[in-house]
Amino acid sequence: MDVAARTKDTTLKAFFKLCRQDEFARTLLYPDVPSYYVWIKKNTWARRKCETNVGGYPGVKKDATLGRVFTVPPSRQECFYLRLLLEDDSQWDATMAEGALLKLPSALPHLFTTILQMCEPCDPKSLWDKYKDFLSEDILREAQLMCPTMALTFNHEIYNRALIIIENLFVEMGGGSLAAIGLPTPDRVASSSLSPEIGRETSYSVEEINAYVTTNEPKLLVDQMAAYDAVLASTRQDAGSIFFLDAPGEREKRS
Structure with a gap:
């Protein structure tokens, strides 16, 4: 008997085998498996027999359990990179959403930069587009304090300042330019000062202006x-x- 035959399947390897045999398993990410399957002594995944039925998949049941899925260390390169193929950015999206919910705008850029550097999300641009208002909230508040008579809102200058802060943090953590990972390149020259004049000329509501023109023209x-x-x-x-x-x-x- 050769070594491969004697080696017991890991949870990850067993998941690959499960996907070849089970149509429903192919719809799951690896961390979601324990909600629908249990790890049995035969070193394989088996469908749960209790809890809630899953619509469209007869015989599949879901449990709200927090099952254990073992991590794969980078030293086991083949398994490590195979696991990466099974992941998407949903966990980083959830992390950013939780940070935004906690209302810590000053800490959010650090959290976002840590995700960029340490977690290497697949689509950083989508995360930026979704959370750029939260990431720029402190900068907007600072501008509003500088120009209390103006109705300042989020604009290109505000976002640009946020990108500069994030890129500075990214470099401090050992990264490079944001452009290298698919994020917009901040304009450091244009952001040398967030003057009241720039704020006044770039912060306006198109809808309000159109309504004013329609009424007064x-x-x-x-x-x-x-x-x-x-x-x-x-x-x-x-x-x-x-x-x-x-x-x-x-x-x-x-x-």
């Missing part, structure tokens, strides 16, 4: 409409014109 007088049309035409043509408006302060305002 019909109220313009003939001369006002002429000036309004001239400014719009210059803007749309990128002409860079200069306009002088003669509007004495004493003149009665008309609506």
